[in-house]
Amino acid sequence: MLIVFAVFTAGFLLVRADIITEAPVGQLFVYELHREVFQREFEPFHKVFGQVYNDPMVFKCNKERFPDLPRWLRFTQRDAYDNGFLYGTPLPRDQGRNIIEIFVINKRNYETFKERLVINVGPAVKQMPYQAEFFIELREIEKVLPAAVQAEIKLDIQNLWRTSRLEFVNITSALDRGGRVPLPLPGYFEGVYVKLGSDQPFSPCMLRLETAEHQRECASGGKISGDCSRCTNPINCITWCKSTLFDLSKPVPPAPLPTVGSGVLAWGGEFSPPESPPDRDFFPDYIVTVIVPLALVLILCLILSYIMCCRREGVLKRNAKTPDLQLYHHHTIQGDASELRRMAGGDRRTADRPRQCLQPLLMAEQAMAES
Structure with a gap:
């Protein structure tokens, strides 16, 4: 069950x-x-x-x-x-x-x-030949998409447009328009572009966006005199200089048709091929790329040969600087090792008594001391 x-x-x-x-x-x-x-x-x-x-x-x-x-x-x-x-x-x-x-x-x-x-x-339900795009600097895309926030923004734009027949056409993040990623700190926002449309013409206030005076003020970065936007919520305030109008009611003139020619190319004269390039001397390049590296390699080889061959100490000179006691120990190591192996492997009663390796030297030192 x-x-x-x-x-x-x-x-x-x-x-x-x-x-x-x-x-x-x-x-x-x-x-x-x-x-x-x-x-x-x-x-x-x-x-x-x-x-x-x-x-x-x-x-x-x-x-x-x-x-x-x-x-x-x-x-x-x-x-x-x-x-x-x-x-x-x-x-x-x-x-x-x-x-x-x-x-x-x-x-x-x-x-x-x-x-x-x-x-x-x-298909399209409403015809919206008049469209306007506004930039909201203190918003992010996730905070604008809810229906309640869209209603707040639309109410502010209705007061600016002086009509209630508005519909949202598009909402785009500023990051999709090439904007920079904001710092992950409070007070930094990515910004949002909102585009609305209507079948009613633009208000006289909105038409100021297309005047040359408005463009000069925005380019200079000074105070904007024609900003007539109002916002009930401060974070929904639009940036007036980044607002754009799109009047789709005016028919777009068609592109001019291409001029049809005769189909025959005009005579351009006899073809004159370019002259051969002037002769170039490659000997300096050869010296730089081949001779100089070989000379450096030869000098390094001579220095290394001198260090390895001419700066060697030599066996006789080394033995002359080595104490006799150390040399004696060095020469008797092999013999002492063979003696130890022989003593370890054979019968102790038949093995020879160990030799004292230091006895000859001690006797020689004693004789020198007595003299």
Whole structure:
């Protein structure tokens, strides 16, 4: 009975319905992976005495049968104790069905859980010919993707744009735009670019961004006189000099067609090949690369030969400096060793008595002392 219950529980955890969501073309798509939702999936294995662990989790996302995500979709998760986010803006060529596999890894016991997210990318729902991009310096990408923070930013932009018909087009980290990685200290942020669009024209305040006076003030780095942005939350304040307007309502003139020629190349005259290069004397190079190294090797060989052959001490000179007692010991070592072997291997009664190696020298010294 327990085995059947375990199999049923495992099957219930593994077999789930796919999560289906829609993503219109040209609008920002954000899907938040909540840790507490997946924590319940591990609950039967983590519940101990009525307590559920707050385990760290890591999300791994990829397109089904592919090693990575679709080109328009990105994933971010700052820490194992933070939620993950799938976000991006699909283009018209990305329409279709995207099946995303989400693997949840429990970092406490390394158990895994798999879920499928189906994203149906459909045609554009709203036409947004007027778009504007703003830079928020005191934000990071994970802190801007939640819906509550997006609502705060949109409210500030609505007051600036003077319209409530705004939609997010894209959110990009400054690191993806070539920004520098901030220091891991409080008060340093990577920065975020937010792009919004609307079917309403820009406000007169926003049109100041395209004036030559505004560009000169931003280039000089001085005080900006035309900044009319307001922010209810100080960390949501935009950088006015890094704001850009995109007016897509004006038709883009087509590129000029290439001029069709006659197909015959113009006469360029007779071909004049370049002259041969002047003769070069390679003898100096030969001296530097061959003669000089050989001369150095020869000098080193002569020095080494002199040290090895002419600076030797010699046997006679060495013996003259060595005391007679030491020389006598040196010459009698072999004989004494043979005598010891003979005494050790033979009968002690038949072996010769050991000779005193120092007796001749002692007698000679005694004779010199008496004289």
